[in-house]
Amino acid sequence: MMKKPNQNPKFIFPDSLKQKLTQRLEEGALRSLKRPSPELIDFSSNDYLGFSKNKFVSDFALEKLNAYSNKLHGATGSRLLTGNYDMIEDFESFLSQYYDSEASTVFNSGYDANLGLLSSVGQRQDLILYDELCHASIRDGIALSKAKSYKFQHNNLKDLEDKLAKFQNQFDTIYVITEHVFSMDGDSADVEKFVDLCDQYAAYFILDEAHSIGTISKKGLVSYSQEIFARIITFGKSFGSHGAVILGSNDLKAYLVNYAKSFIYTTAPSVETTARNWAGHLYFESNFQDFDALRQNIDYFRDQLGLNNLTGFFIDSQSAIQSCVIGGNEKVKSISKQLQQEGYDVRPILSPTVPKGKERLRFCLHSFNTKQEISKALIKLSELIN
Ligand SMILES: Cc1ncc(COP(=O)(O)O)c(C=O)c1O
Structure with missing residues (x-):
């Protein structure tokens, strides 16, 4: 007689994994999937410029699709096999011009781009220095690489310089990586100074620009494209789509095509996705009204923090990410819930995503948020935490 699935030992979830889920539950940090609530005011998505719903971007994407005779939908294979269709090659040429880079290599996501880049470049005799608050995709890439790695204190150029000075003669190559805008804090690295410091110590600089394009810069x-070893631009944030590009030299591209496993062993992005990403860039190239509106909203938000006695709770940030540090998973979740009940979609960011004690509400601002939405949300927040 056939066993019922729940009696089959293979279907009994391993105890060790159950315990890990229980631990998450006890810490108030159990993650689960929730459907979006479109009726709420969006202070949470990465669609900073509203491109995911932009009709002009959709029209441009359709034009691109129609311009290519090959009526593929899926890419049909890895870029190294059947997936290297004309449009993706042309899009990469466009990106190289757009971002003034010698070469461009498109990946399926920013996560894949960071994973593939960092895991493949770091050799056994190399060192990777990274900001302690770098994104999980960067840390996972480093963990998969053969290189030695150390973190430096967040945005602390002095700490980075001390490490560069200490290690400069001990490794073949030193890579330094940071983010232009940090995804959980919203603050910015002084990137020009990073370029200079890396130049001084002959270190290779890598910059993740996922949250800076379209928010603090165009x-x-x-x-600095000649001075930076690799720049990572993602398409899932301001471009409202999905995917990423690594900008760098022709040699870097040849290297990634040969060694970055997250590029090689995966199906290429679909034709529709590529058309959408190209369309987003074409639209953004000549329409800055959304960027200007977002910049105005960021300034307005910062002014309103002052008026509502909230400045001290927020991490200093000029970007679209404005984080209100509250502390404690349960407390942050409760305030987020109350804001959602008032109609504002503001999400809690819990530990272990951020360090214990630094749990926060993260406001993501958009070009399409109105001044009234911002001021009302902050008045409510002030009532809840002041
Ligand atoms: C700094 C940073 N880099 C990379 C990524 C990954 O990008 P993607 O969402 O395209 O995988 C993220 C995503 O949140 C990010 O914040």
């Missing part, structure tokens, strides 16, 4: 550190 093309990121384009004027």
Whole structure:
């Protein structure tokens, strides 16, 4: 007689894993999937410029799709096999011009880009220095690489310089990686100074620009493209789509195509995704009203913090990410819930995503948020925490 699934030992979830879920539950940090609530005011998505719903971007994408005779939908294979269709090659040429880079390599996501880059470049005799608050994709890439690695204190150039000075003669190559805008804190690295410091110590600088393009800058550190070893731009934030590009030299591209496993062993992005990503860039290239509106909203938000006695709770940030540090998973969840009941979609960021004691509400601002939405949300927040 066939066993019922729940009697089959293979279907009994291992105890060790159950315990880990129980631990998450006890810490108030159990993650689960929730459907979005479109009726709420969006202070939470990464769609900073509203491009995911932009009709002009959709129209441009359709034009691109129609311009290519090949009517593929899926990419049909890895870039190294059947997936290297004309449009993706042309899009990469466009990106190289747009961001003033010698070469561009498109990946399926920012996560894949960081994972593939960092895991493949770091050799056994190398060192990778990274900001302690770098994104999980960067840390996972480093963990998979053969290189030695150390973190430096968040945005602390002095600490980075001490480490560069200490290690400069001990490794073949030193890589330094940071983010232009940090995803959980919203603050910015002084990237020009990083470029200078890396230059001084002959270290290779890598910059993740996932949250800076379209929020604090239009093309990121384009004027330093010759000095930066690799720049990572993602399409899932301001471009409202999905995917990423690594900008760098022709040699870097050849290297990634040969050694970055998250590029090689995966199906290429679909034709529709590529058309959408290209369309987002074409639209953004000549329409800055959304960028200007977002910048105004960020300034307005910062002014309103002062008026509502909230400045002290927020991490100093000029970007679209504004984080209100509250502390304690349960407390943050409760305030987030109350804001959601008032109609504002503001999400809690819990430990272990952020360090214990630094749990926070993260406001993501958009070009399409109104001044009234911002001021009302902050008045409510002030009532809840002051
Ligand atoms: C700094 C940073 N880099 C990379 C990524 C990953 O990008 P993607 O969402 O395209 O995988 C994120 C995503 O949140 C991020 O915040």
